[in-house]
Amino acid sequence: MATEEITREDALSRVGYRHACHIMLYADTTAKLFRKIPIKHVVLMQMRFDGFFGFPGGLVNPLEETLEVGLSRELKEEVGVAIPVSEEDHLSSCLHQSPSHIITHFYAKKLEESELRDIEKAAVATADDHGLEVMGMVRVPLYFLKDGGGLPRFLSHSFISNCRSQLLFALRHLGLVSKEELERAKKQADRLRH
Ligand code: GTP
Ligand code: MN
Ligand code: MN
Ligand code: MN
Ligand code: MN
Helix, strand or coil: CCEEEECHHHHHHCCCCEEEEEEEEEEECCCEECCCEECCEEEEEEEECCCCEECCEEEECCCCCCHHHHHHHHHHHHHCCCCCCCHHHEEEEEEECCCCCEEEEEEEEECCHHHHHHHHHHHHHCCCCECCCEEEEEECCCCECHHHCEHHHHHCCCECCCHHHHHHHHHHHCCCCCHHHHHHHHHHHHHHHC
């Protein structure tokens, strides 16, 4: 599958591509699992209708709305809140030649833990897509347990499109997981997948 990193500006100048915008919503937390393992950060993803993990968001037509307004609209549908997104939240754009001509735009936005909790509630209570296109929001385990539990096990699952790379990039770029821990998690995940 031929994919290429491009700028947001370049992406908008391309003709004949569909655009999809997705976002990683996250927060810091002091919570501890089993009263001892720091959770450190809450990172939201979703179980999609097709069984893949993905980020909330969806298809946007830049001729009708800006990428960021379109992403907010998708957030309203999928998590029940039209969380405002700005160009500053943009992290990457990736052009895919196959299987379909699509450009995937990726954003990240840091919220307060309480705001994230409210979003999780709204995702069940008011989101139109709950139980349909979205089977539920999930938090990504960022810690390491015995036998690959935690982040390695999570990474061994199946992700839509280049969403797994988006997750790994954001965790590193935003300093949520160290480079060493990410390398360890990826290696362990590969072993778990076979
Ligand atoms: P409809 O409302 O049914 O049109 O779906 P949607 O607008 O919510 O679209 P969706 O979220 O499925 O995203 C559109 C396309 O983008 C998908 O077919 C995937 O190829 C891709 N996609 C979905 N989620 C992600 C994600 O988290 N990251 C990336 N990179 N691509 C994704
Ligand atoms: Mn959608
Ligand atoms: Mn849509
Ligand atoms: Mn979607
Ligand atoms: Mn839809």
